[in-house]
Amino acid sequence: MALVGRRFYARLFIIYFLDWLVIIATVAFAASTSIWVTPNTRPFSATDLSISFPFQTNSKVPSWLLVLWSIIIPGLAIAFLTLAMPSSTESYKRSFRSATGWKRRLYCLNTALLGLGLSYATALLITNGLKNLLGRPRPDLISRCDIDTARIEDFTIGPGSLLDWRVCKNRAVSGVSNALSESDVRDGFRSFPSGHASLSFAGLTYFAIFLAEFVFALPLPHLSRVTAPISAPLVAPEATSSADSHTAAAPPAALPSRREDRETPLPRFPIMAAILIVGIPIMIAMYIASTRYSDYRHHPFDIFGGAALGIASAVLGWRWYGAWTCASQAEGRVYTFMDKAKGNDDNEKYDGTVMAEEGGAPMGRAGRAV
Incomplete structure (x- = not known):
């Protein structure tokens, strides 16, 4: 069984190493295009007032500060919260007490950071590609x-x-x-879309989703990977009257087999306070994007287009990788196949919603067996 576990971890390492290699290569390639690619230069009018603003030598948010706020700070915060944050779920609590538990936390950290990396790489690649392809004049x-x-x-x-x-x-x-x-x-011909807007919204929107889903357990529509619906009733059904005794009562809804899914979901934190905290990264991204207008670097449409691209990239990164980090809904996938790798030494039994029907093979991305 130990040999099976070693083979499993070796295969898992190779898979995610290749994922990281692709993401890092994409970021390096996309960033380099601003150096060696010559952008298209659209003809312009000398009397066009929309491109007659003064050239500002000092930006309010320079490139190094953009990278700090959009990728480094979210990455460090995700690493800290994933590895150090306690949880109400029993299996995640036990992850502090064994080497296997720390492997589980490292797996969650890896998927969370992969999602952040995918979000950033997607936004950067598309942004620089459109900048060079369209060649729209800047306001200055x-x-x-x-x-x-x-x-x-x-x-x-x-x-x-x-x-x-x-x-x-x-x-x-x-x-x-x-x-x-x-x-x-x-x-000056790289106006659309705004790179500051797309990259800030890509990194900080992803971080906001992470806070909402992983830290505060706020269910976000279309962003959670639900493995089994929580169907436990909040109150007991009322007794039927004698007049209606001939009517058969409807059978209760089938409960999920896992004990933790049968519990009534309660917020981990006051909801309004959680929403305010989750909104902080979004507000930072909005400020970074707005400085590109006040610095005369971009037109309003460039900023809105970059923000939309960044948000779409963040959703893609979360849905593809990050959603597997959330313990309440992806825990079955993470913990079940990690137990499979080590021979089920923790004796944790699950309902098999994340296991293949034949052979018990662990399920991979998008429901495929790995």
Whole structure:
């Protein structure tokens, strides 16, 4: 049985190692595209007031602070809460007392961080891809460009007096003192979508979902992986009257076989206070996104588009990985197959909702046997 357990853990390690490899490679590739990929440059009008805002040299939220708030702080908080937070469920309580229990917590930590990584990688890849593909001018493009009025006719495109980006004096080849580099001018065509908005909402929305589901056990519609509905009645059914005694009473709803699922779900924390705490990451993401408007880096549509992309990425990361972390609904999958790997030494019996019908093979992602 020990040999089976070692093989299982080796296979599990290889699977998740490959997952991490893909996510890290995706993040590295997506981040590098802002360096070696030349964005499309849409023609622009010198009289367009929407792109005539001043160029700000100092951002309220620089890139390093964005990474800190959107990925590092949520990752550290998830690691602490997953490994150190006590739980009301008996099997998770026992996880402090044995090596196998700590393996279970590490498994939950791995799935939670994989979900965060998938969310961030998805948002970053799509964001940088759209930035380079669409080439929409930023609100401060003309300030970056410093149009060479003597050469406007040479770089006029079509009858609408649109200008090619080469009309800009702020290029390294121009020899103008204190001029922006060519990469700074080209970056003026990376307006849609807002990277600060997409990445902040990707990381912090995922963290908010984690807090709601894992810490406070707030059931979020369409975000929880329910293995068995909780159907225990809150009150006993009323006795039937003698006049209705001929009517057969409806049989009670079948109860889930696991004891912990038969208990009436109660909030772990005052609901309104939990909602306020869960809302803090969202408010931070909203502030980060709003600074891109006040810094004249993005148009409102760019910010809303980036926020929508970030939220969608967070939901994808949670549904694909993170939802397996929640003890109340994914605990059956996590604890059952971990017990299978070590030969059921803890004598924990489950109803088998997360096991394959044939052979008792543990179920994998999306209900597939692993």
